[in-house]
Structures are given as C-alpha cells and as structure tokens.
Amino acid sequence: MARRTPSLLRHLFRDAAGIVSPRSPRGRAEARRFVTYMPRPGDGAPRRVTLIPGDGIGPLVTGAVQQVMEAMHAPVYFEAYEVHGDMTTVPAEVIESIRRNKVCLKGGLRTPVGGGVSSLNVQLRKELDLYASLVHCFNLQGLPTRHERVDIVVIRENTEGEYSGLEHEVVPGVVESLKVITKFCSERIAKYAFEYAYLNNRKTVTAVHKANIMKLADGLFLESCREVAKKYPGIKYNEIIVDNCCMQLVSKPEQFDVMVTPNLYGNLVANTAAGIAGGTGVMPGGNVGQDHAVFEQGASAGNVGNEKIVEQKKANPVALLLSSAMMLRHLQFPSFADRLETAVRRVIAEGKYRTKDLGGSSTTQEVVDAVIAKLD
Amino acid sequence: MQLVSKPEQFDVMVTPNLYGNLVANTAAGIAGGTGVMPGGNVGQDHAVFEQGASAGNVGNEKIVEQKKANPVALLLSSAMMLRHLQFPSFADRLETAVRRVIAEGKYRTKDLGGSSTTQEVVDAVIAKLD
Numbered sequence: 142m143a144r145r146t147p148s149l150l151r152h153l154f155r156d157a158a159g160i161v162s163p164r165s166p167r168g169r170a171e172a173r174r175f176v177t178y179m180p181r182p183g184d185g186a187p188r189r190v191t192l193i194p195g196d197g198i199g200p201l202v203t204g205a206v207q208q209v210m211e212a213m214h215a216p217v218y219f220e221a222y223e224v225h226g227d228m229t230t231v232p233a234e235v236i237e238s239i240r241r242n243k244v245c246l247k248g249g250l251r252t253p254v255g256g257g258v259s260s261l262n263v264q265l266r267k268e269l270d271l272y273a274s275l276v277h278c279f280n281l282q283g284l285p286t287r288h289e290r291v292d293i294v295v296i297r298e299n300t301e302g303e304y305s306g307l308e309h310e311v312v313p314g315v316v317e318s319l320k321v322i323t324k325f326c327s328e329r330i331a332k333y334a335f336e337y338a339y340l341n342n343r344k345t346v347t348a349v350h351k352a353n354i355m356k357l358a359d360g361l362f363l364e365s366c367r368e369v370a371k372k373y374p375g376i377k378y379n380e381i382i383v384d385n386c387c388m389q390l391v392s393k394p395e396q397f398d399v400m401v402t403p404n405l406y407g408n409l410v411a412n413t414a415a416g417i418a419g420g421t422g423v424m425p426g427g428n429v430g431q432d433h434a435v436f437e438q439g440a441s442a443g444n445v446g447n448e449k450i451v452e453q454k455k456a457n458p459v460a461l462l463l464s465s466a467m468m469l470r471h472l473q474f475p476s477f478a479d480r481l482e483t484a485v486r487r488v489i490a491e492g493k494y495r496t497k498d499l500g501g502s503s504t505t506q507e508v509v510d511a512v513i514a515k516l517d
Numbered sequence: 518m519q520l521v522s523k524p525e526q527f528d529v530m531v532t533p534n535l536y537g538n539l540v541a542n543t544a545a546g547i548a549g550g551t552g553v554m555p556g557g558n559v560g561q562d563h564a565v566f567e568q569g570a571s572a573g574n575v576g577n578e579k580i581v582e583q584k585k586a587n588p589v590a591l592l593l594s595s596a597m598m599l600r601h602l603q604f605p606s607f608a609d610r611l612e613t614a615v616r617r618v619i620a621e622g623k624y625r626t627k628d629l630g631g632s633s634t635t636q637e638v639v640d641a642v643i644a645k646l647d
Contacts, residue, residue, distance in 0.1 A: 177555050177556075177593065177596070177597050177600075178597065178600050179557050179559050179564065179597050179600075179601055180559075181559060181561070181564070181601075182559070182560070182561055183561075340604065340606055340607075341606045342606050342607075342610060342647060473603075475600075475605065
C-alpha cells in the first residue's frame with residue numbers, strides 16, 4: 142500500500158506523448174500508458190483474495206468490484222465468506238483464509254452502538270495486527286468541492302489508543318475508559334508514515350496529537366514520531382494539536398500532506414479530510430500490517446449505509462473500486478490497477494453516472510456499467 | 518519490411534534468439550535509435566538491466582574521448598529496474614524527468630541530432646526531477 146502515486150500518474154498522463162485511441166475523448170493522452178515494466182516469469186499467476194461482503198451496502202459494493210475485476214480479466218479470484226456484525230467474533234475459518242491469502246477485500250460490518258458486542262471491524266484489525274490504516278483523501282477531477290488541491294494521506298494507528306476496548310464501571314454511574322499508548326505501536330506507525338512519505342515522494346509528515354492535555358499518552362506518541370523523523374532528514378516534520386488540525390482542515394487543507402495520528406484522532410481526521418475532498422463514498426484506503434492487508438472503503442469503512450440505500454441499490458461503489466485498485470497494486474498487478482483507476486476517474490470526470498452522495502441519482506449498477514464501459 | 522513501412526501494426530513480439538536481436542535493433546532504430554530504448558534480461562530468479570537494443574555496443578573511441586555517449590537508454594532501463602525492485606514512485610520520477618528533457622529538446626547527444634555531452638544530459642535530468 143505504500144506504493145500508490147496518483148499525482149505522479151497524472152504527470153505521466155500529461156507528459157507522455159501518448160497515442161490518442163479513437164475511443165478516448167480528443168486531447169486525452171491517457172489511452173496507453175508508456176511505462177516499461179519487466180515482469181518476472183510467473184507474475185501473471187492468479188492470486189486468491191479473501192472477500193467479506195459484509196452488511197448493508199457491503200455486498201452491493203463488493204459485488205461491484207467483482208464485476209469490474211471480471212470485466213478486466215484481472216488475475217484475481219475471490220474466496221468469499223459470510224461475516225455479519227451480529228456475530229460475536231470473526232469466524233476462525235475467515236481469519237485462516239486471510240492468513241493464507243495475505244490479502245482481503247471487505248465491505249463494512251455493522252457495529253451496534255453501546256451494548257456488549259465489540260466491533261468486528263476492529264477485532265479483525267487487531268487479530269491480524271493490521272497496525273496501519275491508510276486513507277487517501279484527494280480532489281477528483283469532475284467533482285468540485287469547496288477546496289481544491291486537497292491531497293492528504295492519513296496514516297492512523299489501528300490497534301491501540303482509544304480503541305483498546307478497556308472500560309469498566311468503577312462504581313455505578315462512574316465509568317473509566319483506558320486509552321493505551323505504547324512506544325512500540327507509536328514507533329511502528331511513525332516508521333510506516335515516514336517510509337510511506339519517502340517511497341511516495343511526499344514532502345511533509347504532520348503528527349496530530351493533544352499532548353497539551355494528555356501529556357503522557359500523546360506525549361509518548363509525539364516522542365516516537367520525533368525519533369523517527371530524525372532518520373528522515375529529507376522529509377519535513379511538524380506537529381499540530383488535533384482541535385487546531387480540524388479547524389485547519391476545513392479552512393486550509395492544502396497545507397497537509399501525510400498525517401500520522403493515534404487511533405481516534407485518525408478516525409476523525411480521515412473522515413473530515415474525506416468529507417472536504419468529495420465524501421467518504423469516493424476515498425480509497427486500507428489496513429496493513431507486517432503480513433497481511435485488508436482493503437476496504439477508505440474513510441468510514443464500518444459504514445453499512447441505511448435501509449433506503451440498500452433497497453434502492455444506490456450505494457457508491459467508487460471508494461471500494463479505488464481501494465481494489467490499491468489492492469491490485471499491492472498484489473503487484475500495476476497495469477490492471479492503472480486501468481481500473483483510469484476508468485473510474487473517467488466516469489467521475491464525465492459526471493453522467495453519479496450516486497446520490499455525489500449529487501446524482503444513478504444506481505450502483507449504472508456506475509459499475511459505466512466503469513466497465515470505460516475500461517481500456 | 519513491415520517494421521520499416523508499417524510498424525504501428527506490431528505490439529508485443531516474441532522471437533527466437535537471433536531474430537529478436539535483429540528485430541529489436543530495427544524497431545529501436547525506427548522509433549528513435551538504440552540510444553534511447555530501455556530493456557533488460559530476466560529469468561526465474563534474477564534480472565539484469567542494460568541498454569535495450571544493441572546492449573553490447575561499447576561505442577567508438579571518439580565518443581568515449583569526448584564523453585558524448587547517450588545515457589537515456591540506460592536511464593530508462595534503470596527506471597525499469599526501480600520498478601522491478603518495487604520502487605514505482607522513484608521509477609516514475611526518473612522516467613518523467615527523462616521524458617521532459619527529451620521533450621524539451623535542448624540537451625541532446627549526437628545520435629539524437631544535438632551536440633551535448635553525457636554530463637549535460639545528466640544535469641538536465643537531475644534538474645527536471647520532482
């Protein structure tokens with residue numbers, strides 16, 4: 142997942158002296174990507190990916206991905222498992238499957254508010270130690286928002302912090318909630334963030350915190366970030382308090398590049414950044430650990446939509462489609478990834494097939510058909 | 518004959534050893550010269566990257582003396598190498614910079630119709646890096 146470079150893809154499309162195919166609109170040099178790539182023998186062997194359709198809109202949007210993958214004849218085949226938010230734990234066979242395949246694509250799992258059942262989305266991340274959550278929030282051409290030039294990657298610690306799940310009632314009416322921050326987890330998320338920035342030619346990493354209040358917890362997080370920053374002298378490092386950060390995000394988001402955050406702030410920052418750049422329906426993302434990767438809708442991944450959207454089948458598949466392009470890149474099928482991404486971008490730029498959250502009235506299937514039609 | 522009259526008809530070509538040598542050199546020649554085409558050799562376990570076509574070509578004494586060899590082919594091959602090593606972002610940056618230099622047309626070695634030295638081309642590429 143550390144290899145996504147959409148801004149550079151745009152460069153290539155602008156600079157490449159491409160042959161304009163008769164199918165693409167005049168003036169667009171996107172028809173053939175002149176990137177030379179020498180695969181190793183056997184790189185084309187199909188890969189198995191675990192698929193968890195999930196609840197609500199989940200099956201709708203994962204179905205969209207399956208359709209597009211088939212249309213592209215991508216060397217990927219899915220091993221689907223039924224998991225629902227009302228199960229107590231993620232079934233062992235599903236975890237086994239992900240451990241075997243190393244890569245999983247999933248829709249949201251419904252998490253009840255309050256009550257005793259812990260979120261299966263969180264459980265999955267902890268069980269597989271997917272310690273980094275990555276969300277890429279950026280303006281899409283054809284989808285104007287209040288802010289232009291938003292290109293933010295939020296890298297969020299995914300296993301501890303406020304999501305430790307350690308709460309107890311001290312005496313009736315008094316609840317203690319433990320936020321756990323460890324040097325180990327803070328260090329490795331900082332390392333991932335800087336490594337991501339280095340590998341993707343990003344200039345700045347911003348740590349988001351509230352260490353003025355949580356001096357020990359967020360202070361430890363900051364210390365770890367500062368330590369890692371020293372090893373990357375070529376990358377600018379700065380820190381911002383989370384409340385100021387939210388304000389800056391909605392007034393001047395162009396200032397942010399890569400942001401590294403503890404668990405809860407990351408959730409909030411990612412959703413805010415996604416919102417200002419076009420909505421949670423279009424931003425890609427995923428979760429990665431040392432050994433496994435699970436791709437899902439970028440921000441608000443646990444969102445299963447409401448009954449009406451599920452009934453009318455009008456969920457936005459764009460976010461999961463772009464996340465599945467990230468997955469293809471992760472599986473080292475960059476050409477398929479580029480084709481998928483290009484097709485999705487063309488559909489958005491054209492503006493004809495848009496679901497309700499983007500101001501249109503198309504159904505999921507109409508968007509999928511449009512993407513397939515625009516595939517090279 | 519088809520290569521030199523209607524090369525657009527060809528896409529990927531697979532050939533035995535000798536024909537490949539001839540076809541690659543011809544195709545390189547019609548598309549801009551062996552000084553700019555990238556390529557490499559790959560097996561199950563290893564990969565060796567070198568100038569695409571005419572890789573065994575060591576140039577002549579004059580070019581060596583005047584230091585006017587064309588570095589573009591090997592630069593683009595090294596971009597392939599970066600991609601092979603799974604550093605796609607660096608590969609894209611390198612390739613973009615090289616393409617910009619060629620597109621601009623100011624720094625070109627003799628085989629491309631200019632008169633720059635290797636070092637001038639290299640400096641231009643570095644200047645155009647993101």
